Amino acid sequence: MEMIQISLNSIHTTRSLLKIRIMDSLTESKIPVLNIEGLKPGTESWIKACHKVRNTLEEYGCFMVVSDELSQDFMKEVYANMKALFDVPLETKMKNTSAKPFHGYVGATDTRPLYESMGIQQPTSLDEVSSFANLMWPSGNDQFSKTIHSYANLMVKLENQVRKMVFESYGLEKYYESFNESVTYVLKPNKYRPPKSNEGNVAARMHTDKSLFSILSQNEMNGLEVQIKDDEWMAVEFPPSSFILMATDVFMAWSNGRIKAVRHRVVMNGQEDRYSIGLFSYKKGIVEIPEELVDEDNPPRFKPFDNYKLLEFYAKDQPYYDERIIELFCGN
Ligand SMILES: O=C(O)CCC(=O)C(=O)O
Numbered sequence: 001m002e003m004i005q006i007s008l009n010s011i012h013t014t015r016s017l018l019k020i021r022i023m024d025s026l027t028e029s030k031i032p033v034l035n036i037e038g039l040k041p042g043t044e045s046w047i048k049a050c051h052k053v054r055n056t057l058e059e060y061g062c063f064m065v066v067s068d069e070l071s072q073d074f075m076k077e078v079y080a081n082m083k084a085l086f087d088v089p090l091e092t093k094m095k096n097t098s099a100k101p102f103h104g105y106v107g108a109t110d111t112r113p114l115y116e117s118m119g120i121q122q123p124t125s126l127d128e129v130s131s132f133a134n135l136m137w138p139s140g141n142d143q144f145s146k147t148i149h150s151y152a153n154l155m156v157k158l159e160n161q162v163r164k165m166v167f168e169s170y171g172l173e174k175y176y177e178s179f180n181e182s183v184t185y186v187l188k189p190n191k192y193r194p195p196k197s198n199e200g201n202v203a204a205r206m207h208t209d210k211s212l213f214s215i216l217s218q219n220e221m222n223g224l225e226v227q228i229k230d231d232e233w234m235a236v237e238f239p240p241s242s243f244i245l246m247a248t249d250v251f252m253a254w255s256n257g258r259i260k261a262v263r264h265r266v267v268m269n270g271q272e273d274r275y276s277i278g279l280f281s282y283k284k285g286i287v288e289i290p291e292e293l294v295d296e297d298n299p300p301r302f303k304p305f306d307n308y309k310l311l312e313f314y315a316k317d318q319p320y321y322d323e324r325i326i327e328l329f330c331g332n
Pocket residue numbers: 188190204209216218223224264265266276277278
């Protein structure tokens with residue numbers, strides 16, 4: 001039986017807790033909002049922003065961006081296409097398979113009845129997105145492919161920029177290009193339905209991501225909550241055309257513990273379906289702490305490890321789902 005932990009009331013209990021409705025008053029959203037679009041590498045404003053991004057990820061583990069590049073009309077199109085995707089029959093959705101955990105269709109289960117998710121691998125390739133669409137709609141769906149591919153390209157561009165900024169801020173830009181060659185992506189559309197009266201409203205339990213970096217946006221239904229200071233949950237308010245960038249266990253380990261992996265969960269308080277879309281990067285091969293981030297005062301906190309093996313480890317039943325997993329997996 002699956003164990004879940006809900007920090008509210010500090011209780012550890014079994015799946016019956018999923019029936020609990022969380023209605024605690026959440027701290028008002030104070031997630032930093034950074035303006036990092038349109039900066040030119042090498043300029044003074046770029047260098048300043050590099051430090052700001054790194055400091056924010058060290059202190060909070062996440063920040064938001066309100067994008068000039070994503071119009072509200074474009075985002076409406078993204079969500080209309082996602083709705084059409086989840087409306088395809090279950091047998092068809094189940095054709096979205098992958099050998100990697102959480103990279104294919106994940107359906108609702110007894111312990112997680114509100115959540116469904118799909119995986120589009122290598123979404124920066126229009127051919128890959130189109131073959132996914134052909135699987136879902138036998139006569140294809142060009143509109144879906146084009147929209148989702150453009151969205152993925154924008155998110156990947158941003159993911160690259162943020163990692164470049166962090167590398168630069170640590171003085172490690174010389175590693176950025178070679179590191180980037182082994183980064184891969186999966187785009188995950190998620191759907192959450194509202195709970196019935198006899199169901200709890202925790203749609204995704206507290207966890208930290210096992211990707212290298214994650215970027216999420218949502219339709220107008222809120223639900224994402226993060227712990228950015230102490231153990232307090234904070235509801236994320238998404239202004240139009242915004243997304244949240246989140247650091248993960250892998251980025252935390254790479255930085256030798258400097259960057260914070262942000263704990264998050266999804267709680268459904270509304271009465272409408274919530275759609276979110278996440279771009280997750282992964283590092284192929286071994287992740288190692290750069291020697292520049294290790295010294296006498298900062299001995300290596302993690303052994304070199306394989307990102308996908310960490311994901312497999314996480315996918316097996318574990319005592320927790322947050323960053324304590326990576327400590328178990330490869331902590332020193
Ligand atoms: O839907 C969301 O806002 C969160 C999804 C999430 O945490 C995940 O896919 O790892």
